[in-house]
Amino acid sequence: MPSEPQPGLVLVVEDNAANLMLTKALLERAGYRVVAARSAEEARDRLHESLPEAIIMDIQLPGEDGLTLTRKLKSDPATTGIPIVALTAYAMKRDRERILAAGCDGYIAKPINTRTFLADLRTAIQRDRASGEA
Numbered sequence: 648m649p650s651e652p653q654p655g656l657v658l659v660v661e662d663n664a665a666n667l668m669l670t671k672a673l674l675e676r677a678g679y680r681v682v683a684a685r686s687a688e689e690a691r692d693r694l695h696e697s698l699p700e701a702i703i704m705d706i707q708l709p710g711e712d713g714l715t716l717t718r719k720l721k722s723d724p725a726t727t728g729i730p731i732v733a734l735t736a737y738a739m740k741r742d743r744e745r746i747l748a749a750g751c752d753g754y755i756a757k758p759i760n761t762r763t764f765l766a767d768l769r770t771a772i773q774r775d776r777a778s779g780e781a
């Protein structure tokens with residue numbers, strides 16, 4: 648696994664093709680480069696190729712789910728410092744707690760609001776940086 652995150656690179660883990668296309672388009676329009684994965688297994692393969700600046704993580708994935716993958720990435724020294732923003736259709740309070748307990752730095756509710764998506768993402772990432780964790 649590479650040791651340094653690449654500035655401007657975002658890994659999107661999302662099994663829904665429409666959500667992946669929309670997320671990718673919004674990020675690329677804002678100048679990010681996007682690497683996509685459709686499952687936890689694919690995400691691990693992509694992370695061995697390059698470390699992103701941030702990860703957008705769908706919770707419901709085929710096979711290993713997004714929260715399980717998040718727990719593993721946050722307990723791995725190589726990936727623990729990468730902000731992870733959950734994408735979830737469940738914006739209820741108990742799900743929010745479950746998401747943050749798994750180690751996610753924030754979450755964005757689906758359906759994605761195209762007008763606020765980038766601001767929501769930056770807020771989640773900055774919250775992580777402000778906490779002082781490298």
Ligand code: MN
Nearest residue numbers: 662705707708
């Ligand atoms: Mn999904």
